Amino acid sequence: MAGTGKVHLRDADDVVLRAEDIVVDFPAGRRRVHAVSGISLDARVRETVGLVGESGCGKSSTGRAILQLPRPTSGSVVLDGQELTRLRGERLRRTRTRLQMIFQDPVSSLNPSRSVRELVAEGLLIWPSVKGATTATVGQRVDEVLDAVGLDPRMVGDRRPHQLSGGQCQRVCIARALVLAPAVLVCDEPVSALDVSVQAQILNLLEDMKQRYGLTLLFIAHDLAVVKHVSDRVMVMYLGKMCEVAAPDALYSRPAHPYTRMLLDSIPGRATPQRTDRVGGELPSPLSPPSGCRFRTRCPKAAQVCAEAEPVLRAVGTDHFVACHFPDANPIPRQVVPRQVEAG
């Protein structure tokens, strides 16, 4: 999987975000950690692109690189036709208001000494002119967006983060992003810290907000079921590389990459056949990733060529791309077991 390649990028007019060959390296003593090694992705207007993988696969670093937080080591990020990696200073900050991000831990991403209204208003107060607000209308905009995310501004407007539940804090974070009317919202594990019932509320809310504000989402998560639930297109990453790109149904019913299959077979509680070709082991170090395909050390299909040549993304179906020398050519559709809970 060590896939590179850009064959999955689309040539449509409504592509709002396009990132090509993103590389993110971090210094680690005298060596470098290769967090992201040549990832390309794009997103169309009102589309949700899911980025899934295990810890250390570079999914968060990719999301942050898109926001230039920090700027990628190399590669290009184009938002609405504008190249972000070459922008500096005020122009970058101004353009970046069109990109917003929400994080995994909603409580720690809010300043504990500010009230909810102050937290949500902050971006608008910094950029009133960019966002068509005047000092007088900021308060009104804040209340509108709080109401939209399901918080009553009169009740919570003056509260501070510690007086809110985790779910409510995540709503505040979403409101704070939405108040700047972004084109793209990057969600980095937005529901991983929440209980199941609260997770459902936030996922529903993100769908509503996407409809209401015409948002494009880049949804980063490790939970495959959550990613499937929200996405129009799913990208699977491993150790800084792209493995597979497909529409959610194709990816989950006909995974072509051995790693995607391994991830799916690992989901607890699923009646999977006892697979004997499972290779144990854990993620190799991103300090010295394996040669060729980075997944080969854990791959049941690994052969000599996998160590020598890095596979490149190629199409295996309509809007279905895989970076593997031996993809499942004729993948057996996975058994679909409908949920048996009676409607209530």
Add this chain to the structure above:
Amino acid sequence: MLLDVSDLRTAFRTRAGLVRAVDGVSLRLDRGQTLGIVGESGSGKSVLVRSIMNLLPRSAVVAPDSRVLLDGEQAAMMAPERRRHLWGREVAMVFQNPMTSLNPVRRIAVQLTDPPRYHLGLSRKAARGRATELLDLVGIPDPARRLRQYPHELSGGMRQRVMIAIALSCGPKLLIADEPTTALDVTVQHDILDLLGRLQHERDMAMILISHDLAVVAGRTDRTLVMYAGRVVESGPTATLFAAPRHPYTAALLRATPVLEEPSHGRLEVIAGPAPDLVRPPDGCRFAPRCRYAQTRCLAEDPPTGGDDHGADDHGYACFFPVGTAEGERALAANLSAGRTAAGLDLTAAAAGRSMEEVS
């Protein structure tokens, strides 16, 4: 009967008052059986097993008539000297975060040989040999080298394997795993759950597996117990409970979880409202204020655990209007046509379409 808990009540003294974290829980576990405990944060699942283990802080109060029989011996509020013989030898525990449960400044060898030397009186050398075998058993390659290492030199999955090896080192009859894989990646989680299942089976050990993730418990346990606000709301054979949940809370939890087999962009069921205050829990059923089935009776009377309780599959649930029964369907239909439940929960389409998390 290896473990027999009845009417266990554990509360914590706080400035706000007595927090009733576990409020009248009963459960039984046979040798070699696996029990899953699921519930959201604050449901009392961890306090429950810590009460069984006697691992509670000083602020905790266990009601005097609570009974925890471990192999026939009363374990609740046991004298500290006796307790020390219990821990590790009879009951062992694996925690969520292996980094904070392992001692960072001691080598794996020391941490793995201490329990057998203390409990089983093994010599240093014999304990060392046993440690090597244990690491091999839990699937750690090159055990001799790993024994000389410190916890920070191991990956998260390896550390959890070491924790499991320590837990197994004295051959406990009961292993309690409290969110053992929550901090781990999905592929590693799979391997760890496989490992636990295999060891439990080979050693005919009983296991309690606690998770907030229903799916973790679903495929790995004989029986499941669902907790809400300090109480058991439903318990039964795992397959039955997941296929045909009777308690509205269990059913709602299952429908709130995204499932791979369903199309994208569906609407997930939301459990409206906040979790109850455990200092002053509501009268009647504790789930009633958030329940779509709630009737007047639910607000006044505490539902006893009933159901197919004494039938062959021993499926119990504490609800007057269980899901999928005639009473339950009537109650839900009445609430839907009224647009609200007896507790005042808004069930209209407008409310369902809006995101609800009422401010308490």
